[in-house]
Amino acid sequence: MNLNSIPAFQDNYIWVLSEDDGRCLIVDPGEAAPILAALTENKWHPEAILLTHHHNDHVGGVKELTQKYPGLVVYGPEETQDKGATQIVKEGDVVDVLGCEFSVIFTPGHTAGHICYFSDPYLFSGDTLFSGGCGRLFEGTASHMYQSLKKLSALPDHTLVCCAHEYTLANMKFSVSILPDDSDLNDYFMEVKELRAKNQKTLPAILKNERKINLFLRTDDADFIDKLSKETNLQQPEQRFAWLRSKKDNF
């Protein structure tokens, strides 16, 4: 299996898993043009599309792709029913594509029905878990997102986090502003700065590293709690998470 990411819009990635024989699956095709070009160039034959949520930058290319490839099966959560999904899936379902079994993980927070797909080692995390960050809370609460990230964080160390946006640099800039003395955060910030200066991707991220450098996965850490205690007096982990999320919204 080969993992590929096709850039779309300003900072989206459309992930493609392909077999050597050209069969492939596409994750969150927000627009059709870049993915159609990549399919032709690589002689790929798409068998399925996986959708994580209903936002346009994730589903905008579905209709054109299914017109061009009528056999395509489009998996997605209920909220994508009118965005071209042909197979509605939910937590606990297993999607069988290219001989791989993808478990569906319900991860509300960014939207009310957001799901992620995991087939060891690939995690398609959509707009839930980003490298160094997490999605904005458009439809869910901080507590939903906190619980969703907890589920993802429990996946194996070697999990490859394939998220839908190249937001890593901005996320690390924010994280370092919160814990300026944290060497893990600073090291990764430097690394990501260098990659982006050369216009290189920072993804996929490795979950083991995310647990060290993603503050949104570290809201139970002593350093973070200590930092917070100087500003507010929040006792519950969900409240600490909400504080961090709103800081990022206003950063």
Ligand code: ZN
């Ligand atoms: Zn979104």
Ligand code: FE
């Ligand atoms: Fe998005």
